[in-house]
Amino acid sequence: xxxxxxxxxxxxxxxxxxxGSAVGLGNIWGFPTQAAGNGGAAFLxxxxxxxxxxxxxxxxxxxxxxxxxxxxxxxxxxxxxxxxLLANIGAAGGMAGLVIxxxxxxxxxxxxxxxxxxxxxxxxxLMGAEEASQWLTAFGxxxxxxxxxxxxxxxxxxxxxxxxxxxxxxxxxxxxILIITLLVLIAYVLTLEGATEGLxxxxxxxxxxxxxxDLILRALGAAFFSLSLGVGTMLVYGSYVKDDENLPLLGGxxxxxxxxxxxxxxFLIMPAMYVALxxxxxxxGEDGTLISEDTLIFTVLPELFATMGTTGVIVSITFFFxxxxxxxxxxxxxxxxxxxxxxxxxxxxRRWAAPLxxxxxxxxxxxxxxxFSNLFSMVxxxxxxxxQPLLGFIFCLYAGWIWQRDGVLQELRKGNPDAEHSxxxxxxxWYVRLVCxxxxxxxFAQATLA
Ligand code: TRP
Numbered sequence: 438x439x440x441x442x443x444x445x446x447x448x449x450x451x452x453x454x455x456x457g458s459a460v461g462l463g464n465i466w467g468f469p470t471q472a473a474g475n476g477g478a479a480f481l482x483x484x485x486x487x488x489x490x491x492x493x494x495x496x497x498x499x500x501x502x503x504x505x506x507x508x509x510x511x512x513x514x515x516x517x518x519x520x521x522l523l524a525n526i527g528a529a530g531g532m533a534g535l536v537i538x539x540x541x542x543x544x545x546x547x548x549x550x551x552x553x554x555x556x557x558x559x560x561x562x563l564m565g566a567e568e569a570s571q572w573l574t575a576f577g578x579x580x581x582x583x584x585x586x587x588x589x590x591x592x593x594x595x596x597x598x599x600x601x602x603x604x605x606x607x608x609x610x611x612x613x614i615l616i617i618t619l620l621v622l623i624a625y626v627l628t629l630e631g632a633t634e635g636l637x638x639x640x641x642x643x644x645x646x647x648x649x650x651d652l653i654l655r656a657l658g659a660a661f662f663s664l665s666l667g668v669g670t671m672l673v674y675g676s677y678v679k680d681d682e683n684l685p686l687l688g689g690x691x692x693x694x695x696x697x698x699x700x701x702x703x704f705l706i707m708p709a710m711y712v713a714l715x716x717x718x719x720x721x722g723e724d725g726t727l728i729s730e731d732t733l734i735f736t737v738l739p740e741l742f743a744t745m746g747t748t749g750v751i752v753s754i755t756f757f758f759x760x761x762x763x764x765x766x767x768x769x770x771x772x773x774x775x776x777x778x779x780x781x782x783x784x785x786x787r788r789w790a791a792p793l794x795x796x797x798x799x800x801x802x803x804x805x806x807x808x809f810s811n812l813f814s815m816v817x818x819x820x821x822x823x824x825q826p827l828l829g830f831i832f833c834l835y836a837g838w839i840w841q842r843d844g845v846l847q848e849l850r851k852g853n854p855d856a857e858h859s860x861x862x863x864x865x866x867w868y869v870r871l872v873c874x875x876x877x878x879x880x881f882a883q884a885t886l887a
Contacts, residue, residue, distance in 0.1 A: 442507065442781065443600025445677045450605040452690055455674050457608040457766030458665045459695035460615070462548060465763060467659060469639070469703035470729035475652055478642035481703075484656045485696060491876055492660040493692045494868040495829055496671055498836035500688050503675030505848040509777040510534045510669035513676065514831075517840040527839070530831040534669035535775045537824040539794070541668065542771040543801035544816050546592070549764035550584030551735065556757035559742070563750050574739070578806065585802045592768040593795035596776055597788055600677050604769055611762045618759045619698070623705045625752065631715030632708035639707035654883050657876065662821055663695055667829035670770045673777045683852040685861040706733070713741035734760070772798070823881070830877040837870035 445451040472480045506513035514527025558573035572580060595603040626632055665671055678684065710720045710727065718740045722728050728737050738756065742749035772795060779790035805812040836845070845866070849856035856862055 443604075443677055444679065445605050445674075446601050447605075448682060448687065450601075450609055451674065451678055451682070451687060452694070453608040453612045454604050454766075454770070455671065455687075455691045456694040456698075457612050458670055458674065458770030459663060459691060459767075460612075460698045461663075461665075461763050461767030462545070462552075462760065463659070463663045464695065464699040465702040465706070465760060466730055466734050468663070468699040469706035470727050470733060471655075471659065472703055473639050473707055474726050474729070475655075476643040476645070477638065478640045479644045480652070480656065481640075481700065482642070483653060484660065484699075487653070487657050488660045488664070488692060488696050490868070491657060491873060492664050492666065493688065494865055495661070495666050495833060495873050495877075496664050496692060497685060497688045497865060498832050498869050498873070499666065499669070499671040500675035500678070500684050501845060501848055502832065502836055502840070503672035504678050504680070504682075504684060505844070507676050509676070509781050510672050510774065511778055512782055513672060514835055517835060517844065519839065519841070523839055527831075527835055530828060530835075531669060531778075533824070534667075534672075534828050535778055537820050537828065538668040538670060538771045538774040539798050540801065540816055540820045540824075542589075542592075542768055543798050544805060544813060544820075545764065545768055545771065546588045546798070546802055547581065547585050547806060547813070548731075549761065549768060550581065550586075550588045552757050552760040552764055553588060554580055554584045555735070555739070556754055556761055559750050559753040559757065563747075563754075574735075581806045581809075582803065585806065586799055588764070588768070589795050589799045589802065591765060592772050593791045595765075595769050596772045596795075597791040599787060600773075604773060607769070608766050611766050615759060615762045615766075616698070618755060618762075619701060619705065622752070622755060622759065623701065623708075626705055626708045626712065629708070629712045629715075631712040634714075635708035635711030636704070638711070639703050651883070654880050658822070658826070658880055661825055661829060661880075663699060664692065665767070665770060667825035667827075667832065668771075669774050669828075669832075672832070673774050674770065676777070680851045684849065685853075685859070685865070709741060710737065713737055713744075716741060716744040718744065826877050826881045830874055830881070833869050833873040833877065837866065837874070842866065 445454065468484075472484070502513050502517060506516040508516065509531065511528045511531035514531045515524040518524035518527050554573045558570045561573070562570035595607050597603065598606075661667060675684070678687070710733070714720045718737060720728055720737055722732075739753065742753040742756075745752065772791065775794045776787065776790045779785045779794060780787050785793075805816060846857060846862065849862065853859065
């Protein structure tokens, strides 16, 4: 069985893969407008504190369990359990993780497909194919199906190539491109008229809003989604890390990259919105708040690009290319969760497992597309509001209570002989035992009662 296991070949490879998973649509279309609408720099401060004090410990729980067991979530939770009952509950939790990761991919791929379609639309528009361009940007059944399948196929292609040859290699290529593209776009947008007003709105702190309990819980939910927590994604990536690596350090770097890119995205999106306003595009919704999420990406920004002539077309291609890359390095991490299980625990060859599971996910996406108005938001709520926090809770309980303390320490010593005296070891065990589960329960309670 050991021969089917992949491994990241370098520290850089892991960091690119894990931050590739973390940096996704959530960072670029969710974070900036949420920050702007909720107290600007004050929201940012709350988000930073939460990400490091709560999301980071939960990320570490997954990474440490994964690296210790060197296996998928189902086997890993079984391996650290002390009684058959706990082992079975753990395995069931791991299974639920596979299902939820796959369901997240089934809606994520639809949105990612739109990004690819919009990128192509600008490209063919540039060549004068107006009709094709319109088909690509209009919300139609054919367009939705074609681009969802295309995106899932691309994801499956990378995952089929394996951990080193597929996931690591492509993350190492795509993540630097993503960061450079983002910086170039920011530099360009900041030169336009109206941009500084966007920066002002983004960064002006208003603490009266950001300290409300409702908002803190919402920021935490966003941090969990952004770090890909609660479905075993990070556990699986942790399982491919070599034993001599210092995990708390690697996890810290990944958290830092994820947060930095979310914050940086604000320097692109917020100025862009106010440039759009300057150019006569409506950027506020009926309730007076900033337009966000899908309307922002697929209506406001394209309208802005349209006011910019040929330059706008280039900027549009670059922007949607950026979004497509961000989505791809995230989607491969979702597919890998089930593929890791199928190859290790079921003995299916990777070259069969990845395409077959991808077909199952494409089938789920098809259902969602056919009954879009009902299923799309339902699947999102089910997976991200309920599934992720609940399973994140189970991972923390297994890392904090079920797994013996000595076992955890031994695992940490592999990459840092002095782990016992580290600051991490003084603080983290308490967090993962008490603080994280309590907070997750609060999010969950809020999500259920809301
Ligand atoms: N973190 C990614 C984003 O911000 C999405 C993502 C990747 C994810 N893997 C995940 C979300 C697993 C939840 C669970 O877009």
